Amino acid sequence: MKWDLGRRGGVEDRRGLSGGAIAGGGGIGVIVIALIGYFLGVDPQQLTQIVNQAQGPTQQAGVEGTPADEEGAFADVVHTSANDVWGRIFQDSGRSYRPSTVVLYTEGTSTGCGYGQAAMGPFYCPADERVYLDLNFFQTLDTQMGAGGDFAKAYVIGHEVGHHVQNVLGLSARVQNAQGRLSEAEGNKLSVRLELQADCYAGIWARQSNDQLNWLESGDLDEALRAASAVGDDTLQKRSTGHVVPDSFTHGSSAERMQWFKTGYNSGNPDSCDTFG
Numbered sequence: 001m002k003w004d005l006g007r008r009g010g011v012e013d014r015r016g017l018s019g020g021a022i023a024g025g026g027g028i029g030v031i032v033i034a035l036i037g038y039f040l041g042v043d044p045q046q047l048t049q050i051v052n053q054a055q056g057p058t059q060q061a062g063v064e065g066t067p068a069d070e071e072g073a074f075a076d077v078v079h080t081s082a083n084d085v086w087g088r089i090f091q092d093s094g095r096s097y098r099p100s101t102v103v104l105y106t107e108g109t110s111t112g113c114g115y116g117q118a119a120m121g122p123f124y125c126p127a128d129e130r131v132y133l134d135l136n137f138f139q140t141l142d143t144q145m146g147a148g149g150d151f152a153k154a155y156v157i158g159h160e161v162g163h164h165v166q167n168v169l170g171l172s173a174r175v176q177n178a179q180g181r182l183s184e185a186e187g188n189k190l191s192v193r194l195e196l197q198a199d200c201y202a203g204i205w206a207r208q209s210n211d212q213l214n215w216l217e218s219g220d221l222d223e224a225l226r227a228a229s230a231v232g233d234d235t236l237q238k239r240s241t242g243h244v245v246p247d248s249f250t251h252g253s254s255a256e257r258m259q260w261f262k263t264g265y266n267s268g269n270p271d272s273c274d275t276f277g
């Protein structure tokens with residue numbers, strides 16, 4: 001990915017701020033495995049449950065600007081590009097769009113959804129409309145989950161901005177309301193549809209940003225697909241427990257996640273992302 005073709009919109013940089021690491025000692029690896037299933041969009045209810053057990057600082061403000069380091073710059077460019085693409089899509093259909101903010105942090109940080117920890121993986125908080133990224137996750141994605149490469153990371157950011165789009169459209173709130181009336185298994189099915197739609201939206205971003213900037217290189221799409229596969233519920237469950245329990249899926253299988261990313265990429269049209277239909 002020729003990511004330096006993209007524009008820098010800025011991030012909120014909280015890296016190195018003391019967020020107060022909650023998990024002490026050697027437990028972090030276990031937590032990473034246990035929670036990795038929530039990766040790519042912890043649903044806010046789950047997040048709140050997790051974070052309520054830990055009390056972080058009430059307010060934390062990072063430095064707003066364009067980070068000088070390559071990792072930070074990359075996250076900035078991809079996140080900015082995703083907001084630019086969605087801003088245009090909304091504008092074309094006569095809707096107004098509010099861009100998300102991306103927060104870079106290490107270990108832990110306070111969020112509008114409670115205390116966020118790196119072990120949760122990247123997530124989006126609808127309450128403050130921020131994407132929270134601990135860049136060390138990308139290392140895990142590469143070395144432990146078999147999905148390296150810049151476009152694997154870009155897919156993750158595109159997916160999180162996809163959740164922001166759902167939030168702006170009011171979809172997340174509708175799903176959450178419906179889940180309050182459903183059994184856990186039925187509620188999980190709605191979570192899966194929301195997650196797969198965010199994958200499709202990541203595909204929309206990939207396609208439309210490339211139409212504009214021509215920045216994809218050979219192998220990039222495969223990197224995104226490997227990442228989508230690596231975070232499928234079946235793959236994650238097999239890794240952590242050795243077996244698969246479909247009723248507990250909250251994100252979709254590896255095959256579904258790859259398929260919906262491809263659907264978005266091939267069509268370039270958000271109407272093709274009706275995972276609820």
Ligand SMILES: [Zn+2]
Pocket residue numbers: 039040041042159163195198
């Ligand atoms: Zn997600």
